[in-house]
Amino acid sequence: MSTPVVSVSFEDKLVAARAASRVLATLPTDRKDAALRAIAERIVTDSAAIIDANALDLQAARDNGVSAALQDRLRLDEARLSALAQSVIDITGLVDPVGESVRGRTLPNGLKISQVRVPFGVVGAIYEARPNVTIDIAALALKSGNAVVLRGGSAAENSNRVLVETIQAALRDMGLPGEAVQTIDEFGRDGAKQLMKSRGYVDVLIPRGSADLINTVVAESTVPVIETGAGVVHAFIDESADLDLAVEIVHNAKVQRTSVCNTLETLLVHRGALDRVLVPVLDRLRGSDVALHADPEVAERYPNSIAATDEDWRAEYLSLDLAIKVVDSLDEAIEHIDRYSTHHTETIITSDLANAERFLAEVDSAVVMVNASTRFTDGGEFGFGAEVGISTQKLHARGPMGLPELTSTKWLVRGTGQIRT
């Protein structure tokens, strides 16, 4: 890890990334997989240097009074590095999307046209102080033939620098340009701003982290952005809901893991299901210490609940809190979702076929479910093998993103002298 410190300008880095992307774009799958295995090995053999650098970030975090939870997210140790190395090996098992023929035909004039998947080129990523994301995004980008420019949180700057050096050393060992994976952390906040304005150098920018981070990138970037993230996720208990299904699905969606974007945040319940279904559902939730933010009608029945305000309908709690609202109809449930949802995931619990089909058709979210826990919105659960993030925008990718979502396409046209008349 004795890389000399050389000052390289921001633009030089992007030019080098572009040049590296041209090498990666046509690299056969076996060479990309070999590079990923070399990276995994290096992560293990360089673990002492990585942990030393990580210790500097952890010391700074303690000095700055960072919370224990955030310190834990920042921490790398032998076991975590082994798991990270294994996750890189796992990516070699995924299908390479590059070169896949999406559609094609022979035109009446004999021209053969085909649309094939190609890498974006240079992918930018802006994320917070989680060093595992550095490895994760770099490995996914490489497998899909992209170069990547990383801007991690400043609190993980030392860790990220050494991780990127480790990746670059492995790439060079395999005869590939190290500049395929670069960090711009040394340019600080200005670097992040410049990255957002680097249209022409960077083909797509993926922010990962808090709603604030994502909103800033969406507002400032001239580079096309894939918006990931925030989930104000709804479940609707229809009048016809099966009692057991309602109890189990709502409990699982809210309690199984609260810190993630596919966790349940607002429960809508049909007035006709109040006594038969809601009572056992809430009893089960309170057995798991869920705090209920309820509208007046529910609050009356549950004196320990908190009175819900308009803020609760917009809240992504990411905790053991749940907003609850009574509605008079499926229409009112759909209207509430349309107004307050971030359009990530919604589920209906129902035994009525027509209502199930209406919910699927009319709710405009990335993932719409019937009788299933919202926790299934996940690239791994969907069988993608890896997850780049969950897109909440409608352009290019929507819902869980796998490797194909890190590619664009181009049209190949093979002629024999055709001209247009």
Place this chain on the structure above:
Amino acid sequence: MSTPVVSVSFEDKLVAARAASRVLATLPTDRKDAALRAIAERIVTDSAAIIDANALDLQAARDNGVSAALQDRLRLDEARLSALAQSVIDITGLVDPVGESVRGRTLPNGLKISQVRVPFGVVGAIYEARPNVTIDIAALALKSGNAVVLRGGSAAENSNRVLVETIQAALRDMGLPGEAVQTIDEFGRDGAKQLMKSRGYVDVLIPRGSADLINTVVAESTVPVIETGAGVVHAFIDESADLDLAVEIVHNAKVQRTSVCNTLETLLVHRGALDRVLVPVLDRLRGSDVALHADPEVAERYPNSIAATDEDWRAEYLSLDLAIKVVDSLDEAIEHIDRYSTHHTETIITSDLANAERFLAEVDSAVVMVNASTRFTDGGEFGFGAEVGISTQKLHARGPMGLPELTSTKWLVRGTGQIRT
């Protein structure tokens, strides 16, 4: 056409567009097609009012000394309105992309997941003074289940207002919300700016027009943009090029129609093909009055040519001008294209299989061709039936865009009580 003038705020219009989009999203194809036929009929029956309004715009154009060519693009008459009405009828013949299942499977836990095409919701369009675009975009948006908010050039404001009233009247006749198609022309430049900042109301923004217009929208918009347009299009004559193919393809690509984005702008020629191929190619071009902007080596041989500067390699002439450069190799040709192209369309003329495949693989443009005229980059030619534009970005759509490119997707998940463990 006696719609009363009612002042509606910008935000009210977007809210109404969103509400209309919900109606359109689940509308069966036959009702959308009936609405399109009603619009086509109204265009013909209302032609006198449309032509009267158009006369106001034409008068203003004359008063402002607008060029004859631009006046011609602005002009509507009975014949042009009939043709526009027919183009709307033609769109009823296209396959409705909404509801198409893109992929799906049953997960090991029994969840059935499927990804289906859905409309974007509200599509924004910003374009210049071409009233035909008003009809064209509105009809394509409706067929793909989208509401549309239009900002046309101010020079066509009267024409666009009456065209939109015509469309709205037809929609209402068919029991559909007129607000599915609206113009914001009355808000002037401020309206365009507000539209670009209407993230959350507008799902995608499509600029159509000059490079300046497109660059402004790309730089200013927080709404996701599909960039269309500029074509600095290259042809490369390889050393092994067939003489007749080179002569015919280059002539067709440059001369057949010069004002469009898929017309040839820069000709690269391998040094080894200078005497055998370039001489007859240039003779043929000069027979059609093409002005040659040539590098010194070619200029020497063609005393009437203009000395090319760096500006010529970046020029989208859209005229009978052509830049010509000699290169030493396929690599040099690819490097030149990588540096100067807008990545719209490039073609190689070659008899060498390996060079053809390298060109297809290594040139990073929306459409890459072998032995064919660049004029084939066109939604109609590709068999899409209609063309929304030609995307030169890599996100969501690349190359000619048809109706499927006006849709997003969502995931439908059908369960029987599955929870995550």
